[in-house]
Amino acid sequence: MALTQLKQYLRPTTLKEALTLLQEGGKGARVIGGGIELVLFSPPAVTTLIDLSKLSLSYIKENEAGLAIGATTMLTKIIEHPAVAQYLDGVIVGMLHQVASPLLRNLATIGGSLASANPWSDVIPLFLALDAKVTLFDGKYHSIPLSDLYPTRSHLSGSILTEVLLPVPASGTAASFHQFSRTGFDVALLNCACLVKVDAGRCTVVRIVAGGTPRLGAALPTAEKALMGMELTDETIEQVAHVARESADTRDDLRASAQYRKQLTYVCVKRCLQEIRDRLAGEKQ
């Protein structure tokens, strides 16, 4: 049996009820989205699970602020949604196709993918690069940048993640995601997400995020600075990818060495920026 200490599996029908159950449940209480990791890692202290699936949080809505995705929306539904396919040349769909397998994407939810803060996550680096915001409910709704959710996740204690918002991209913006793993199914040895906004040929907004380093996805500020104000030429891309390699704080683990990950950072950043340049060129035509 997966969760031997589990005593209660609860299905609240309102968010308030879910929050009360979570707060009253104390340390043994957890919310469950897709539940993959709860079953896989079977944390022994979990005695109460609060299932969010009856809270109507499975949705994808386009509004003036951007693309709002409910926390319990499964990854497959996001892949299949036409508005997501249109968002920044389908960068989100392209990334999600590289996450695990269809069988797991039919279980995994976007809220769980963000809240579990796995260092190998492909979703987190891209959503950080896209300046995603998350909504937390602790009796009141709070919207915070996704980057504020990490690395401690202290915001999540005593609250429930209800939605992620991807802002409307400014014109002249493109994004890209690249990762490298041993097989199509395995988690990334390293992944990288970039977003660039170009005004009059110069980069005015730059996000370069590396994940699976093997720690949680985080920005590479030195590489971002190296690209600010520059043109996306072959030389610049080469230089920025080099800065990314040197500045990435990679480490050894059982999957790959720190040195190998540095080289992967270089390759992934380079491929991302080349793709962004091509996407921006396509936009002008």
Added chain:
Amino acid sequence: MRITLTVNEVKRNVEIEPGETLLELLRREGYKGVKKGCGSGDCGACAVLLDGRAVNSCLVLAAKASGREVITVEGLADDGGLHPVQQAFLEEGAIQCGYCIPGMVIAAVDLLTHNPNPSEAQIREGISGNLCRCTGYVKQVEAIKTARRMGEGTDD
């Protein structure tokens, strides 16, 4: 705790432990077509359709399936005969030891239901969560292509 779920179009009211998986429940209830392979979501042998989507039943808590519809490989064939995907696997000889096949068939049914005309790349992605240690996947891909042709001209 007691839950009610539908398995292969039959409503079932069963007693479960809160922490047990859907795979454990289904096998205990006699649906032995649902295989236990890795138990960690890697091999896909335990795949079932949950509300029409293929999932690793080893990673789904049985409690999570409450009120939902489960289809196992046993539920695919009807009085008229085998499901087109099963028929195609048979015709193409896409089976060696057979252990992965129930999960593979379930994944293929999900794929063809939501994308009736997949490319070879999409077929390969569609079964990327199902490990087969006998074949090189060639026959299974061919079988799904055959099932794709069988589906043409139908309302499904």
